Amino acid sequence: MTLFAGIDIGSVATKLIILDSNPDKDKNIMYSQVVPSSHDPEQTAKNLLEKGIETLGEEPAKILATGYGRHIADFSTTTATEITCHARGIFFLYSAECTVIDIGGQDSKAISISKKGKVTDFVMNDKCAAGTGRFLEVMASALGVDPPGLNNLALNAKNNIKISSTCTVFAESEVISLISKKTPKEDIALGVIASIASRVASMTSRLNIIEPVFMTGGVCQAASVVTAMEDALGRNIKVPKDPQLIGAFGAAIIASEDKN
Amino acid sequence: MAERLQSTKRLKEYMTAYYIDAKTAESSNKKVGWITSGGPVEFLIAMDIIPVYPENHGAMVGATHQGGMLCEFAEKRGFSKDVCSYARSDIGGLLSDDPSKKGPIGGLPNPDMLICCNNICGTVMKWYETVSRYLDVPLYIIDTPVIHTGPIPEEVIDYVAAQFKGYIEFLEKVTKKHLDMDRLFEVSLIANENVTIWNKVLRKCANKPAPMTAFDAFTHMAPIVTLRGTQGVTDYYKALIEELDERTSQGIGAIDNEQYRLLWDNIPVWHKMRDLSTFFANHNAALVADTYTNAWASTNITTEGEKDILSAYAKAYTPIYLNIGIDKMIDVIKGIADIFDIDGLVLHSNHSCKPYSVGQYDIARRFHDETGKPSVIIEGDMTDERSWAQEQVTTRLEAFMEMLEANV
Numbered sequence: 001m002t003l004f005a006g007i008d009i010g011s012v013a014t015k016l017i018i019l020d021s022n023p024d025k026d027k028n029i030m031y032s033q034v035v036p037s038s039h040d041p042e043q044t045a046k047n048l049l050e051k052g053i054e055t056l057g058e059e060p061a062k063i064l065a066t067g068y069g070r071h072i073a074d075f076s077t078t079t080a081t082e083i084t085c086h087a088r089g090i091f092f093l094y095s096a097e098c099t100v101i102d103i104g105g106q107d108s109k110a111i112s113i114s115k116k117g118k119v120t121d122f123v124m125n126d127k128c129a130a131g132t133g134r135f136l137e138v139m140a141s142a143l144g145v146d147p148p149g150l151n152n153l154a155l156n157a158k159n160n161i162k163i164s165s166t167c168t169v170f171a172e173s174e175v176i177s178l179i180s181k182k183t184p185k186e187d188i189a190l191g192v193i194a195s196i197a198s199r200v201a202s203m204t205s206r207l208n209i210i211e212p213v214f215m216t217g218g219v220c221q222a223a224s225v226v227t228a229m230e231d232a233l234g235r236n237i238k239v240p241k242d243p244q245l246i247g248a249f250g251a252a253i254i255a256s257e258d259k260n
Numbered sequence: 261m262a263e264r265l266q267s268t269k270r271l272k273e274y275m276t277a278y279y280i281d282a283k284t285a286e287s288s289n290k291k292v293g294w295i296t297s298g299g300p301v302e303f304l305i306a307m308d309i310i311p312v313y314p315e316n317h318g319a320m321v322g323a324t325h326q327g328g329m330l331c332e333f334a335e336k337r338g339f340s341k342d343v344c345s346y347a348r349s350d351i352g353g354l355l356s357d358d359p360s361k362k363g364p365i366g367g368l369p370n371p372d373m374l375i376c377c378n379n380i381c382g383t384v385m386k387w388y389e390t391v392s393r394y395l396d397v398p399l400y401i402i403d404t405p406v407i408h409t410g411p412i413p414e415e416v417i418d419y420v421a422a423q424f425k426g427y428i429e430f431l432e433k434v435t436k437k438h439l440d441m442d443r444l445f446e447v448s449l450i451a452n453e454n455v456t457i458w459n460k461v462l463r464k465c466a467n468k469p470a471p472m473t474a475f476d477a478f479t480h481m482a483p484i485v486t487l488r489g490t491q492g493v494t495d496y497y498k499a500l501i502e503e504l505d506e507r508t509s510q511g512i513g514a515i516d517n518e519q520y521r522l523l524w525d526n527i528p529v530w531h532k533m534r535d536l537s538t539f540f541a542n543h544n545a546a547l548v549a550d551t552y553t554n555a556w557a558s559t560n561i562t563t564e565g566e567k568d569i570l571s572a573y574a575k576a577y578t579p580i581y582l583n584i585g586i587d588k589m590i591d592v593i594k595g596i597a598d599i600f601d602i603d604g605l606v607l608h609s610n611h612s613c614k615p616y617s618v619g620q621y622d623i624a625r626r627f628h629d630e631t632g633k634p635s636v637i638i639e640g641d642m643t644d645e646r647s648w649a650q651e652q653v654t655t656r657l658e659a660f661m662e663m664l665e666a667n668v
Contacts, residue, residue: 081655081662107655121628124655
């Protein structure tokens with residue numbers, strides 16, 4: 001058994017995948033885990049990795065760190081950006097020329113992948129929080145629910161409501177004002193999700209979109225977000241199993257292929 | 261990384277001497293004219309007026325991390341954060357009544373006149389009007405219509421040339437002196453020599469490895485911008501070329517292991533020069549060319565075939581890089597990419613500079629479609645360090661380098 005670890009230290013969650021990579025190229029996931037990044041992401045990542053090693057009873061040969069915390073992971077062998085890792089993860093699973101949309105906690109990205117699995121282009125959201133998971137967290141909190149609760153509300157919406165402000169702070173006050181007008185929370189939740197979808201779709205449209213289009217990252221675990229993204233883009237979207245783990249999975253794959 | 265260029269020390273002395281002259285202008289009975297970076301400075305030189313560039317000052321403000329502080333003085337007086345940070349920091353420095361908070365050289369020497377040419381942007385007109393009102397000094401505005409496509413039309417040449425006539429009258433009125441047209445012609449020839457040699461300096465980076473990077477060019481551009489039309493500029497760049505040639509003859513590059521050659525678009529992020537330069541060097545990437553310093557390598561004043569010298573000036577100063585359409589900009593970028601054999605494009609989407617930043621997504625897409633080469637857009641601001649998200653920029657640039665490494 002030769003183990004390779006990919007750890008994706010995001011602003012909201014830290015994800016770990018440990019692979020067993022055989023010489024005949026079979027790659028088996030031996031361990032996978034998601035924990036909140038907490039106020040001390042460095043320690044969180046260390047603890048998570050230690051737990052994985054303890055469970056498997058063996059140290060990984062290589063560890064690749066990705067995500068916003070990649071540079072603080074001094075235990076890693078190497079680092080790569082989330083863009084490269086999400087692309088690698090998706091291409092490993094589907095081996096197709098495609099487009100990947102990753103909505104994470106503090107940013108969102110759209111990535112073009114070539115037939116050979118190379119990143120040929122990418123776009124990221126600008127500095128503001130609109131179009132990220134953080135936007136949804138703030139709006140969920142204004143509605144008195146957690147992010148899965150926001151998804152549940154949106155799935156039961158009856159009307160389309162437009163949240164017109166793209167600024168997170170202004171959109172929050174718009175939500176509060178809608179609540180005070182007794183607008184059903186379900187409709188507001190859908191409006192919030194449609195708002196982020198339209199933002200990310202217009203960003204994605206800066207690329208030459210090649211189908212299939214995949215979504216990865218924690219946010220697309222919410223079915224309402226995927227549906228809203230399909231509406232906004234006018235295309236079908238595929239979501240892999242455990243989309244939140246794709247970055248860590250890609251990181252582990254890259255670690256297993258690293259020749260140095 | 262290669263040692264610092266020896267010329268950098270001379271540059272410091274050269275620019276210090278220039279600013280001392282400007283600050284002591286009154287005692288030497290000289291007038292000071294503030295002028296925009298794309299303005300026709302040759303007229304001032306010909307009349308022995310010392311030109312001062314608030315934009316060059318803005319670069320110093322940014323490089324010394326005083327942009328946010330100076331901008332706040334302007335913001336407190338109602339200027340929006342969306343206004344250009346050169347304008348905000350310049351006006352902020354004027355408004356600041358604390359002598360220790362007026363900028364890196366204690367504020368610019370006061371102007372006797374202001375000359376504003378809108379070939380670089382529209383903001384300069386309101387900026388200079390504000391300064392004119394605040395300091396109560398006369399202002400002359402030169403309006404240069406945008407040349408979106410095709411050659412510059414005859415009526416535009418006539419329109420701009422007529423304003424240059426007014427410019428001379430303005431300068432003569434303020435200085436109470438007569439402009440000797442033979443002297444202007446002489447200065448024009450020197451300016452052409454300056455521009456030609458600056459172009460040669462930049463072309464040195466076509467060598468592999470490049471003996472300097474765009475970060476060096478951003479520093480060494482000061483003379484061509486501020487002292488164009490004087491012999492000293494040519495002399496300064498001759499010595500710089502010797503130094504660059506020496507590096508090339510020894511096979512020394514500006515960075516140790518040049519594997520990727522990149523083209524920079526837009527004004528530098530002055531407050532992040534060192535970090536960005538280190539980042540690219542660590543990734544074996546040299547910024548071998550840029551659209552910004554290249555803009556001063558093309559303002560040749562050719563009188564041949566022109567009705568008169570003022571028409572020649574109109575032709576030189578109207579269709580400059582920021583005063584043309586996107587199609588033309590893409591042609592310029594592709595031309596530079598070809599000369600310098602570049603692998604990718606780094607675009608700084610500059611919150612301050614709208615004419616430079618609008619269209620960058622189209623430029624990046626067209627560049628990719630027409631050359632097959634990748635690009636990355638980072639967001640920032642040339643002077644205002646508050647408009648910078650380090651993690652976002654790092655992730656974009658690292659992902660771009662990973663993309664280049666995987667595809668080359």
